[in-house]
Amino acid sequence: LAAEKKTYEFVIITHSASIDFWVPLVKGAQDAAAMINAANPNVEITVRHTGPRLFNVSEQRDIMENVIEAGVDGIITTLPDPTAFDEPVAQALARGIPVIGTNTDAGPNNPRLAYVGQGQIAAGRALGRKLIELIGTKGKVGIGIEDLGHTALQERLQGLTEVLDETDIEYTVLVTTADLTQGASVLESYLIANPDAKAIVNVDANTQCHGVVLRNLGLKGKVVSAGFDLVPATLQNIVDGYTAFTIDQNPYVQGFYPVMQLYLYHEYGIAPGDIDSGVGIIDASNVQQVMELAQKGYR
């Protein structure tokens, strides 16, 4: 006689649910659930994704509380504030709901069981080192950031500038906003004002507007473009030779492992542990392969 099926409902909470970045993360989580469901006929895991549409700590906390109130079996959440999520995470754990941090981690006092993701500062450093390989240790660089004060982006910026500060590179931080049109305008203005600039970089998905900027100003091949995240336009820019490389933190992994960990925690009481999702660098050498995977939702 087959035992009664155990059903688990896991919820992913991200801090800006409407952006495309989370697509592979959610896919990773769902794939993990499907694999487990297939492998173990006694369990049925469902995963869903929620969160504030735009970055908003207090709204994300409200949502987390609501999810806890709804009585789910596990929470996978980004923690984009050093302390704001300490209380609700503790509250969830007290209610027997395991919580795994993903993508963006909170301060050291947060009681989440584990964190799966990239160190943002490390990722920023990686961008900086790769950039120096391409442009040397002198010259001007424009750095775009969508939103000042956004924890993860601010940390990437910190890592990047730490590396650049060790060189003679002069950099300018530019706020591009999340709107592509405006982002392109700002970078264009920067390049016009600094015709000797060697590179433009973005610490976020706005990297995708670099192609337009360089094409527009006829600077293809003269100014290096680099940045973060895998979005179709950025990959296309790498293929077309506008953008040199982009850094990826393997969001698929950031969704996949937490689901596995929650499953193992529930079924076998195995305590989750931190996992580094790595720093993936995508450039002309591997872009084709990545594009194929991105098509399928893995990257």
Next chain:
Amino acid sequence: MKSTSEKTVAGGPAAQPAEIPLYRRILQRQEFGVFLALILISIFFSVSTTTFLTMPNMLNVMRQISINGIIVMAMTFVIIIKDIDLSIGSTFALVSMLVAIMFNTYGVNIWLASLIGLILGGILGLINGVVAVKGQLPPFIVTLGSMMIYRGLALVISGGVPAAVRLPETFFMFTGARVFGRIPVPSLWFLGVTLIAGFILHRTSYGFKVYAVGGNAEAARLAGIDVDRVRITNFVILGVVSGLAGIISMSYLSSVTPTVGQGIEMQVIAATVLGGTSMLGGVGTILGSFLGTLVLGVVRNGLVLMGTSAYLIDLITGIVLILAVFVSSYAHREKR
């Protein structure tokens, strides 16, 4: 003009309402519509989820709406008078950032820091008011500008980095904690501010002047009301209250980011207008604003409880918002 007879009857002031039965008085109230919308939405969520109508969830809702709700109360005054303030989210951030820095970095006593924060909120509101009113400039543009300025200041003083704040226990008790069987203190603040706002708007000469200026500023001026002063005072109150909300939020979250409060102006204005306050001036009540805040809070809460997809939440919220304002204004439409 319902009937000519009603108009010409010399109404002894108390004579009229006494004859109208209670249920009709409720039906005729301007807030009935938004109340109806609230009831309908609540019934829907009670049926479609098991958790909506539980005490812990209700308390959660009250907590979640309290930060915005506190600001809604003061925004009601500002909108009745036909002004607008887009800078509230930035005031919220700047005040809480400043309090956090005073407390964290300079070791200022948290009560004193909070008091300074409230005064700062008032000054930020005063600047809005004086520039818009005395400069005779459109408040929309002025406060859009100050929204950027105040936010910029919050970024500058914080260096773009969030501040974690571990507050003394007593202060936390009075601002961020839960008391008596898990009642969240922020919701008590919200109720308190609501009652005070209701008293000021509906029971004092100041509230009367707000309605008069909102109805016809020129007439109010000719009748001897200091129009500029009332408008500026409104902005100051809104600034103080936004700062208060910021401090409570800081206490509750134990942290401040320089981006905190971004976009709340739209939610606050939406709640106010949904509650029946007209952007054309002269019309609105605190009870309506309270109910409008509740409607928005319940929708947000209920949709998450139902497990609605993140992509659909906004879509559905939008639909519900329009339906709610429809029910709300249709129930109180004058028939001719």
Next chain:
Amino acid sequence: MKSTSEKTVAGGPAAQPAEIPLYRRILQRQEFGVFLALILISIFFSVSTTTFLTMPNMLNVMRQISINGIIVMAMTFVIIIKDIDLSIGSTFALVSMLVAIMFNTYGVNIWLASLIGLILGGILGLINGVVAVKGQLPPFIVTLGSMMIYRGLALVISGGVPAAVRLPETFFMFTGARVFGRIPVPSLWFLGVTLIAGFILHRTSYGFKVYAVGGNAEAARLAGIDVDRVRITNFVILGVVSGLAGIISMSYLSSVTPTVGQGIEMQVIAATVLGGTSMLGGVGTILGSFLGTLVLGVVRNGLVLMGTSAYLIDLITGIVLILAVFVSSYAHREKR
């Protein structure tokens, strides 16, 4: 109707100086203030940077303001009539997303897809208009709701994923490219839309009705003007134009994200109001809106050229915005 002066004597003895000199006519124009602000800001940037006053930069500024500028023109109509539309950014996103998907996924001819996109824009505007006008609901709330709904739809149809769009060369030529010595095509669209809008607002009976309804809707109704129809038409025009801006932006950027155009409503409204259009209705010109758009664009461009710290840009933009509206309205202040 330039020279009515000779014929005014009929009114009686209050005859005016027959010929007003040109420079006084310019000084008296409502747009003089914002023009002055533009000149002052431009002089400042010309002096403080070497790159501001160069042809490539000027062309860039024109390109950068063109997307918002196109929408500003239609927003002017909507604000003159005392309405507001917050959903333009979402319409922008939904239309361009739909066109991209039709073209990318379903292989629809890009011209046909764009036409369908414009029609969709019109329909989205029509929905706003009908719900707000026929439902007698506040446009602020209705379009706040539809802003969420349309954005939600853009998210749903895209699955949250951006689309890279490689457009056929001819289409790109007409929308995103640069022609004749690097003049960006979007800026030609902007100029074209400006001229058409100016013609409609200032030279046709439709424009006349917009002013009449904005000035006094009740009087307009009594004068036989179909108030509802004019208001709804305004929303439809704004929807079409927002869609057009979305398509041009898509073509220019070769990509669409579901989040594109977020927040442009504030910039568009700011440019309109800065240009002298009053949110109290009945007042505003296309020339003013054009200049208002330029002011905002020049400020954004110039601050980056100056290498202003990112932390200060918003702060300074806010200050400049307030100063600009001050200069703009002070230069044209009625003296009592």
Next chain:
Amino acid sequence: MSETEILRYQGISKRFGGVNALVDVSFAVNRGEIHGLVGENGAGKSTLIKITGGIYRKDAGQIFWNGSPIDVTSPIHAQDLGISIVHQEIPLCNNLTIAQNVFMGNLITKGVTPDWPAMEEKTVELFRQIGQKVNPRQRVGELSVAMRQLTAIVQALRSKSQLIIMDEPTAALTPGEVETLFEVLRKLKAEGTTIMFVSHILSEIMTITDRITVLRNGRHVATVNTEDTSIPEIIGMMVGDIPLPGHKETVAKRDDVVLEVKNLNKASLGLKDISFRLYRQEILGVAGIQGAGRTELATCLFGVHPPDSGTIEIEGKPVAITNPRAAIEVGLGYLTEDRRNLGMFSDMNIWQNATAVIIDQLTNSGVLDQDEIEQVAFRSVKDLRIRTSGLEQKIRYLSGGNQQKVMLARWLNAKPKILILDEPTRGVDVGAKAEIRRVIQELVRQGISVIVISSDLEELLNISDRVLVMANGRIRGEYLAHEATTDKVMALATLK
């Protein structure tokens, strides 16, 4: 400076752009007198009053208040000095009740809380003094123009000022109300209050005032004792020549019914069982006291508030009029009595206001035909002698009477088959009244039929071929004009 003078104007001048509204005006108002201020439309009366009230600043000159020079800086300042003003434009808060408006600047409070019952009681009492019963809790937005005017008057009476200035307070009132108002003014005078009074109805001026000041083109012409002068003499000082009352001849075709209304009812407006006919080229007067429902009848016919039941036939064909546009299409026109709220586009200029109804006809496929518009507007300005600095002048900068003429021009330009004029001569000066009368007769000769609603009963009887009398939302009877007298009409109008 004499002890008897409460207020003295010395060399007051005021310019608006190119217009000299006041030039070197000097005269004095004596304590305890009722001082009439007269002059053509645009002569500068309201401007002088607004300067006194601190709304406008004078360009030159000096005002002496109780012998000392003052500079009134704001309405609050004026109030503090003891000057209260009933303005021509009746500024009230439509969202508030009558009592709230009356006590607006000066609430009676208990602690911080306004004492509404006390204020409502006082409001009822104040209205009783001017012979009106009111519900003090009624919102002002729901009131007729006449009731709004009375509210503004009560607001001024409340404050027990030394000087009360009234800018055309009677323009919206019916004769009975005017009479009660005058009784109140006489009583105030007996108590020592000084009153300055503006009116275009010179018989009122002759009845109520002690002295009269005449302004002309912004200049002071004379200040005379009322008993030493006469209406023709005042007119002479105002306009220079005395307009002849136009000779009236009836051209009405009594066998040709243009408009027939049968059993019309509209509960929400209080209209009950209205039936009447209008003949081609007839001038049909509608008389009644304030609140009789005349304006309601007009708005109902014009589709502003379509009737509940009853039929309307135009030239024998039944028509369904559901909105004003439909009314205009079947050949109706309606000049509102409430030009400020329902008539003017304040921020638009003369030509725009004068052509609003026919704007679609003044285009070439949608594009405005500026030449033709200019011609039409120019003709209006000339025919009605509208005093303006140009067709591009914003209407809100015209004097009250000239605004009224532009409103009239709008409907004359529309050339409807049937024109309903609600208080067409409200606020216009003697000369212009005659002019408007002439224009109406001219229209009728051209084949148009006219319904005139006017509270100036004498004028109504003079101008009309036939008069309907309304009371309480019903038609109580009708007279041919030559059979009617003021007394007969009033008897019907006040029938219970």
